[in-house]
Amino acid sequence: MDSGPPTLHSRRTLTLRFNVPISRTHQFWDSLREGRFVTTRCGECGALSFPPQSDCARCMSGEVEWVDLGTEAELVTFTYVQVTPPSFVEDDPYIVGIGRMSQGLKILAWVEGTRLEALAPGMKLKLEPRTSDDGSPYYVFVPAP
Ligand SMILES: [Zn+2]
Numbered sequence: 001m002d003s004g005p006p007t008l009h010s011r012r013t014l015t016l017r018f019n020v021p022i023s024r025t026h027q028f029w030d031s032l033r034e035g036r037f038v039t040t041r042c043g044e045c046g047a048l049s050f051p052p053q054s055d056c057a058r059c060m061s062g063e064v065e066w067v068d069l070g071t072e073a074e075l076v077t078f079t080y081v082q083v084t085p086p087s088f089v090e091d092d093p094y095i096v097g098i099g100r101m102s103q104g105l106k107i108l109a110w111v112e113g114t115r116l117e118a119l120a121p122g123m124k125l126k127l128e129p130r131t132s133d134d135g136s137p138y139y140v141f142v143p144a145p
Contacts, residue, residue: 028052072126079095099127
């Protein structure tokens, strides 16, 4: 018999729902629906943020402006997710990559349109908009043509 302290284990599913105010970052989603990628740049110190931020994480200024992010990226690293987390349990295994945009920002996204064996750090990627089954916009990396 285990002589350690009593512990409580539960296998119940805990659902967390986050209500994140997007009133000052909705332009990202509006632009994404139009196929454009934008993010915020601090009007005080010039720091770029991704995801877009309503306040600068470096200097706390609320003076942010929208800038075009473009679509060209370079693959920094990637991984193959074979055992999907509960929120993606309906999905097939997938590839997640980190791409460095031309301004130096790094973005995490699914990598589609390629095989795992074809990926290598440094390869050129393109950020592309997608729409989920429920109509929500999202984005993926695909190999650059
Ligand atoms: Zn700043």
